[in-house]
Amino acid sequence: MTNTTHFGYKTVAEDEKVREVAKVFHSVAAKYDIMNDVMSAGLHRLWKTFTIAHAGVRPGFKCLDIAGGTGDLAKVFAKQAGPTGEVWLTDINESMLRVGRDRLLNRGLLTPTLLCDAEKLPFPDNYFDRVSVAFGLRNMTHKDVALKEMRRVLKPGGKLLVLEFSKVAEPLQKPYDLYSFKVLPWMGQKIAGDAESYRYLAESIRMHPDQETLKTMMQDAGLERVQYYNLTAGVAALHTGIKL
Amino acid sequence: MKLKQFLIGAVLAVSAMSLLAEATARPMGGGRSIGRQSQNVSRMPPAAAPQQAPRQAAPAPAPAPAPAMPPKPASPWKGILGGALLGLGIGALFSHFGFGSALSGILGSVIMLALLAGVVVLLFRLFSRKSAPVMAPAGYSGNNGDANNNAYAAQPVPASTTPEIGSRLAEAPAAAHTPWGVPADFDAASFLRVAKGNFIRLQAAWDKGDVADIREFTTPEVFAELKLQITERGVQKDYTDVVSIEAELLGIETSNNEYLSSVKFSGTIKPAPDALAEPFNEVWNLVKPVSGNGGWLLAGIQQLEQHA
Numbered sequence: 126m127t128n129t130t131h132f133g134y135k136t137v138a139e140d141e142k143v144r145e146v147a148k149v150f151h152s153v154a155a156k157y158d159i160m161n162d163v164m165s166a167g168l169h170r171l172w173k174t175f176t177i178a179h180a181g182v183r184p185g186f187k188c189l190d191i192a193g194g195t196g197d198l199a200k201v202f203a204k205q206a207g208p209t210g211e212v213w214l215t216d217i218n219e220s221m222l223r224v225g226r227d228r229l230l231n232r233g234l235l236t237p238t239l240l241c242d243a244e245k246l247p248f249p250d251n252y253f254d255r256v257s258v259a260f261g262l263r264n265m266t267h268k269d270v271a272l273k274e275m276r277r278v279l280k281p282g283g284k285l286l287v288l289e290f291s292k293v294a295e296p297l298q299k300p301y302d303l304y305s306f307k308v309l310p311w312m313g314q315k316i317a318g319d320a321e322s323y324r325y326l327a328e329s330i331r332m333h334p335d336q337e338t339l340k341t342m343m344q345d346a347g348l349e350r351v352q353y354y355n356l357t358a359g360v361a362a363l364h365t366g367i368k369l
Numbered sequence: 370m371k372l373k374q375f376l377i378g379a380v381l382a383v384s385a386m387s388l389l390a391e392a393t394a395r396p397m398g399g400g401r402s403i404g405r406q407s408q409n410v411s412r413m414p415p416a417a418a419p420q421q422a423p424r425q426a427a428p429a430p431a432p433a434p435a436p437a438m439p440p441k442p443a444s445p446w447k448g449i450l451g452g453a454l455l456g457l458g459i460g461a462l463f464s465h466f467g468f469g470s471a472l473s474g475i476l477g478s479v480i481m482l483a484l485l486a487g488v489v490v491l492l493f494r495l496f497s498r499k500s501a502p503v504m505a506p507a508g509y510s511g512n513n514g515d516a517n518n519n520a521y522a523a524q525p526v527p528a529s530t531t532p533e534i535g536s537r538l539a540e541a542p543a544a545a546h547t548p549w550g551v552p553a554d555f556d557a558a559s560f561l562r563v564a565k566g567n568f569i570r571l572q573a574a575w576d577k578g579d580v581a582d583i584r585e586f587t588t589p590e591v592f593a594e595l596k597l598q599i600t601e602r603g604v605q606k607d608y609t610d611v612v613s614i615e616a617e618l619l620g621i622e623t624s625n626n627e628y629l630s631s632v633k634f635s636g637t638i639k640p641a642p643d644a645l646a647e648p649f650n651e652v653w654n655l656v657k658p659v660s661g662n663g664g665w666l667l668a669g670i671q672q673l674e675q676h677a
């Protein structure tokens with residue numbers, strides 16, 4: 126069992142990737158939000174708002190936020206789903222989940238919070254109206270397995286939303302590379318004292334499948350009506366798919 | 370003339386209505402003090418913003434960071450240094466304006482340097498504090514809770530006697546925020562997290578009039594009072610949406626085979642779906658038997674003196 130996968134540009138054994146990713150997020154959890162704001166110049170908020178709008182959560186909905194981390198999506202879903210709804214905040218990383226749980230609590234939201242692996246979701250089939258994963262799919266070792274799991278727990282008619290960094294438009298490629306390989310690790314060093322984690326971030330974005338590839342992957346996982354929206358010239362993209 | 374009168378009347382009516390609306394929208398317990406009250410809490414200085422008000426020691430002009438975090442004993446040098454720098458800066462300012470000497474340029478840059486140093490220190494503290502897990506109260510108890518704790522254990526505070534005013538005044542300045550009687554190994558962070566959860570849950574139960582859920586978390590006395598209020602309210606449901614909430618462990622008293630912990634909740638609540646969020650500030654007194662495995666129950670709600 127020495128299957129290998131990529132961790133940034135490095136090729137590592139699969140179980141090692143899990144550990145390395147965990148290390149990255151343990152390291153950045155406390156400053157995750159401030160770093161997000163600084164690095165994306167606040168854009169990640171817009172992207173998330175766009176995702177939330179596309180989710181269209183209504184009162185009574187059951188939602189699953191995978192890799193929900195600090196709870197940006199879950200927090201809004203919980204408000205929208207109301208007291209009759211059910212919003213689960215999950216993450217595979219304990220440090221991130223801890224931050225998210227406390228943040229939701231401080232907003233007066235009591236939601237179930239669960240530490241779980243997206244490749245082995247502990248939920249029954251056909252349970253959720255919405256499943257979302259924002260900036261999380263990239264870090265998963267078996268993306269195909271994870272996508273299949275997400276489809277499994279969706280109700281027929283339920284919608285999967287995948288917000289993830291993607292392939293930026295051609296003209297912007299150069300400055301974007303400069304930014305993410307030079308500026309990003311430098312800022313990571315200055316603000317979070319951790320250049321390595323942010324170098325991984327930049328590399329993992331490059332290794333992540335582009336818009337069309339991810340679309341095909343979602344179709345392979347059995348999702349229908351898959352479409353994507355480029356955000357900020359493709360720096361990020363929102364993919365949606367429906368289980369029919 | 371008529372119109373003017375009408376307008377005044379209308380304004381009065383509207384403001385009266387809004388007063389009424391505010392009066393009906395209240396958190397659990399109707400915004401009154403009920404049940405067990407903690408003497409320690411009522412003896413607290415009624416400061417609206419307790420972080421800043423008390424105890425400005427020798428380096429008075431030193432900016433915010435020092436008083437915000439009293440438990441770190443390692444920092445006196447920074448405080449003194451900061452004060453000295455600031456003093457120097459102000460002195461420089463005086464001489465700069467007073468005499469306009471040739472030194473003024475240098476003095477000006479000294480001010481700049483002092484200010485810059487201040488900013489750097491502030492930023493540094495901000496970040497280093499953020500990075501530490503957010504459990505200030507645990508830190509408190511770790512550092513100076515020990516001494517306090519032993520002292521209180523030696524002479525347990527009888528909850529009902531009148532306070533000897535002098536005895537507590539001696540430590541009152543520091544005690545403005547130092548929790549009383551918290552055991553050193555008490556996991557304040559988890560305790561407060563669960564307390565927040567229960568606060569939110571009880572507000573929801575109160576809104577719905579879910580008596581069964583309220584009974585889970587309250588002592589019989591408080592339950593009786595709340596049930597009475599719910600019955601008085603009738604079929605009409607209440608609405609309290611907790612928008613934000615902070616909890617702070619004020620202290621734990623041991624008396625009558627019970628622990629009585631006082632938790633101050635503050636934050637904002639929406640009294641109606643489309644209303645503006647309003648601040649709230651109240652202390653919940655929770656009890657737990659010293660022996661046995663009973664959990665913490667809400668024994669009383671205590672309103673703080675309002676000095677806005």
